[in-house]
Amino acid sequence: MLSSKDRHLLRDLLSSNRFGTFFGVSQQVLDLVWQALTSPTGESVTYISMEIGADLDVFHPVRDKLQQLEITEHPDEAGNRLLQLFLHGPVKIPNYSGGLGILAGDTLKSFADCKIPVVGISLLYRKGYFSQVVDSKIGQVAWASQWEPENTPGLYLLHDPDSPGQPLTIEIPFYDLQGIRFSAHAQLWLKMEINEALDFFVPEILLDYQTALSPDWIQDAAQHLYNSSSEKIKATQRRLLGAGIIPVMEALGLTSRTIHLNEQHGVGVVLSLITQLLQKKYGHQYEKKATDRHILAAAAEVAKRLVFTIHTPVKAGHDRFSASMYEELINPFCRRVLNLLALDENDPSVYNFTAMAMQLNRATNSVSRLHKEVTQKQFPQYAKKITAITNGVHHLTWTSKARAELYDTFPELHNWRKDPSVFARVESLRANNKFRTYFEHAWRTDTKVLADYVNQMLITHRNQCLATWIDPPNYLSYRKEEEAPFKYTTFTLGFARRFSTYKRADLIFEDLDRLAAIITENNWPVNFIYAGKAHPSDEPGKDLIRNILTVQEELYLKSNGLAKLVFIPGYDMHLAKMMVAGSHAWLNSPKRPLEASGTSGMKAALNGVPNVSIMDGWWVEGYHRGQTGWKFGYEDIVSPEHFSEQQSSLLYNEDSDSFYTVFPEMLRLFYDPSLHGQYIDKGIANLTLNYPIFNTHRMAAEYVARYDLDLAPELQQEMEKFRRLYCSDPSF
Numbered sequence: 001m002l003s004s005k006d007r008h009l010l011r012d013l014l015s016s017n018r019f020g021t022f023f024g025v026s027q028q029v030l031d032l033v034w035q036a037l038t039s040p041t042g043e044s045v046t047y048i049s050m051e052i053g054a055d056l057d058v059f060h061p062v063r064d065k066l067q068q069l070e071i072t073e074h075p076d077e078a079g080n081r082l083l084q085l086f087l088h089g090p091v092k093i094p095n096y097s098g099g100l101g102i103l104a105g106d107t108l109k110s111f112a113d114c115k116i117p118v119v120g121i122s123l124l125y126r127k128g129y130f131s132q133v134v135d136s137k138i139g140q141v142a143w144a145s146q147w148e149p150e151n152t153p154g155l156y157l158l159h160d161p162d163s164p165g166q167p168l169t170i171e172i173p174f175y176d177l178q179g180i181r182f183s184a185h186a187q188l189w190l191k192m193e194i195n196e197a198l199d200f201f202v203p204e205i206l207l208d209y210q211t212a213l214s215p216d217w218i219q220d221a222a223q224h225l226y227n228s229s230s231e232k233i234k235a236t237q238r239r240l241l242g243a244g245i246i247p248v249m250e251a252l253g254l255t256s257r258t259i260h261l262n263e264q265h266g267v268g269v270v271l272s273l274i275t276q277l278l279q280k281k282y283g284h285q286y287e288k289k290a291t292d293r294h295i296l297a298a299a300a301e302v303a304k305r306l307v308f309t310i311h312t313p314v315k316a317g318h319d320r321f322s323a324s325m326y327e328e329l330i331n332p333f334c335r336r337v338l339n340l341l342a343l344d345e346n347d348p349s350v351y352n353f354t355a356m357a358m359q360l361n362r363a364t365n366s367v368s369r370l371h372k373e374v375t376q377k378q379f380p381q382y383a384k385k386i387t388a389i390t391n392g393v394h395h396l397t398w399t400s401k402a403r404a405e406l407y408d409t410f411p412e413l414h415n416w417r418k419d420p421s422v423f424a425r426v427e428s429l430r431a432n433n434k435f436r437t438y439f440e441h442a443w444r445t446d447t448k449v450l451a452d453y454v455n456q457m458l459i460t461h462r463n464q465c466l467a468t469w470i471d472p473p474n475y476l477s478y479r480k481e482e483e484a485p486f487k488y489t490t491f492t493l494g495f496a497r498r499f500s501t502y503k504r505a506d507l508i509f510e511d512l513d514r515l516a517a518i519i520t521e522n523n524w525p526v527n528f529i530y531a532g533k534a535h536p537s538d539e540p541g542k543d544l545i546r547n548i549l550t551v552q553e554e555l556y557l558k559s560n561g562l563a564k565l566v567f568i569p570g571y572d573m574h575l576a577k578m579m580v581a582g583s584h585a586w587l588n589s590p591k592r593p594l595e596a597s598g599t600s601g602m603k604a605a606l607n608g609v610p611n612v613s614i615m616d617g618w619w620v621e622g623y624h625r626g627q628t629g630w631k632f633g634y635e636d637i638v639s640p641e642h643f644s645e646q647q648s649s650l651l652y653n654e655d656s657d658s659f660y661t662v663f664p665e666m667l668r669l670f671y672d673p674s675l676h677g678q679y680i681d682k683g684i685a686n687l688t689l690n691y692p693i694f695n696t697h698r699m700a701a702e703y704v705a706r707y708d709l710d711l712a713p714e715l716q717q718e719m720e721k722f723r724r725l726y727c728s729d730p731s732f
């Protein structure tokens with residue numbers, strides 16, 4: 001039986017407006033958010049991202065609330081269907097490939113926590129990003145991801161208020177070579193990022209072009225995230241995002257004056273904005289009447305509405321398309337606009353969309369201090385306006401359950417869920433023996449979860465090979481005599497991220513003899529736990545996975561069975577959370593300065609896990625002279641010759657050599673009982689020095705200030721609290 005209070009809460013969790021019925025927030029909250037997003041003053045922000053990672057198995061406040069209150073049914077039928085979905089429905093939304101998408105999800109969640117009116121816009125990929133299976137000989141095998149937006153909690157197909165029973169759709173124009181216009185149609189999904197208190201949310205509008213009205217090839221182009229089967233498909237996908245933004249805003253009445261481009265993928269929106277502006281000025285004859293000067297003036301006007309976060313110095317992350325191909329997709333007027341704004345300065349046969357995004361905005365930020373320097377060198381003509389706002393992670397998403405219980409236990413950390421800055425004030429905990437004991441206990445709990453997972457996986461793979469053609473990827477699956485080889489008392493080094501060349505996943509296996517010697521000399525066992533996906537068309541990335549599999553046996557034998565290296569297939573947010581919390585140190589070995597920020601290391605830091613990292617990205621700021629972990633590798637000045645991803649310039653020898661000098665020190669601190677306290681000190685220092693900074697509340701607060709967002713005074717004040725903790729860019 002429901003108590004009357006629960007019944008009240010339940011009634012309060014169902015709300016509706018012209019576009020649908022939603023579960024998880026009250027009518028009052030829905031109205032409040034919608035009003036802010038549609039207010040004539042336009043103070044909200046529209047946040048554009050090609051991918052958004054926000055799986056429900058790492059953060060699911062509505063389900064948590066229901067479980068906490070032991071609510072299992074809803075009095076009315078529609079409510080009950082939604083409630084059951086929240087309690088028992090699927091938890092994966094495979095619409096992200098890596099850090100960029102996770103950052104988008106984390107950012108939107110922090111905006112929801114801080115009650116800042118923001119709406120996200122992205123694409124819905126019915127076949128998502130691929131799922132990864134790994135075979136010992138073939139390496140990575142890509143499988144289609146299966147998920148159903150219809151049956152995923154928190155996702156709603158929006159209704160058209162003017163045609164009852166029909167989905168709300170938008171239409172965007174494409175053109176063929178003869179200039180004949182045709183349309184792509186998208187239906188709109190709403191996903192809600194609801195905050196922990198269930199009193200605010202950030203809606204994400206996901207454009208779904210797989211409707212029968214869209215031409216088949218458009219539907220195909222829209223199915224997979226980062227579909228790069230051809231240059232045209234890739235460009236089409238970008239256009240499906242960029243050209244969809246204004247139609248979505250119009251269909252929903254969204255009024256944001258500020259449009260935030262999370263990376264340049266959606267920069268096509270400027271074509272809509274410039275066209276709109278000129279149409280307003282010169283009427284339907286604008287194509288004839290507007291001179292080049294008028295177009296440039298309109299572009300300057302449009303630029304005032306845009307803010308831009310650039311995420312990587314790596315070429316593959318920058319969109320450059322052959323102009324002759326791209327011209328097929330757009331009308332003659334837009335070609336004119338692009339010829340004025342987007343031609344690559346070194347190659348006029350190419351449209352450079354990163355350069356265009358860099359030019360057309362009122363503020364640009366890079367994602368760490370070092371990345372600012374790099375970006376200024378890559379775009380010297382815009383050096384003045386490029387600033388730094390260092391990335392963060394959503395602390396409620398990435399703090400493990402055991403760690404959250406620890407933080408809940410100590411009054412010094414009271415309110416940490418709402419205010420990650422409390423950690424800055426708790427130096428005293430370092431000397432608190434009860435805290436140290438509990439801290440170690442929580443850590444051990446998480447390492448045990450990870451070790452159990454790996455042991456179980458090894459057995460599952462071994463058994464699966466009888467039923468499928470997949471050979472178990474890990475050498476240890478074949479060593480039947482060793483049951484449960486992973487022990488939680490063994491030093492565990494974690495590494496997981498996208499497998500792309502510059503991240504150098506196999507760096508520390510460069511000299512196996514030396515690595516094995518470090519381990520055998522003192523009889524220090526080590527678990528190496530690896531995971532990550534390579535883009536299916538990235539052959540060198542897939543080679544890295546094969547390299548990891550190949551060295552397993554040799555490393556094991558050379559170390560007399562002390563070194564156990566395992567690769568976990570299917571990297572996703574859930575696995576990431578388990579790995580960062582369960583490791584004893586988190587390894588990051590990119591070629592400096594190509595890792596613009598890196599965020600998995602921040603997730604480790606929030607769980608009090610030290611990093612061992614190249615001095616790249618966020619670690620330049622998070623290292624604190626060794627108090628929070630270790631550094632290795634090249635760390636001198638950066639200059640353009642360091643931007644190369646050529647194999648020969650990746651510094652494998654030098655940087656692995658450097659790793660072998662710090663690794664023994666780490667193991668000694670961990671294993672020597674008289675030094676172990678110092679290991680724990682490093683863990684705790686991550687809480688006091690890094691927790692307050694490398695979270696998305698602080699990052700959002702810097703966005704608010706840097707982008708001059710016009711928020712209510714009490715919101716400004718609240719954000720000021722986080723902003724005071726850190727200034728990513730002292731020159732600002």
Ligand SMILES: *Cc1c(COP(=O)(O)O)cnc(C)c1O
Binds near residue numbers: 097098100102572
């Ligand atoms: C955090 C995260 C990433 C990004 O990690 P980096 O350290 O920035 O490379 C990628 N994938 C998943 C699943 C993550 O959770």
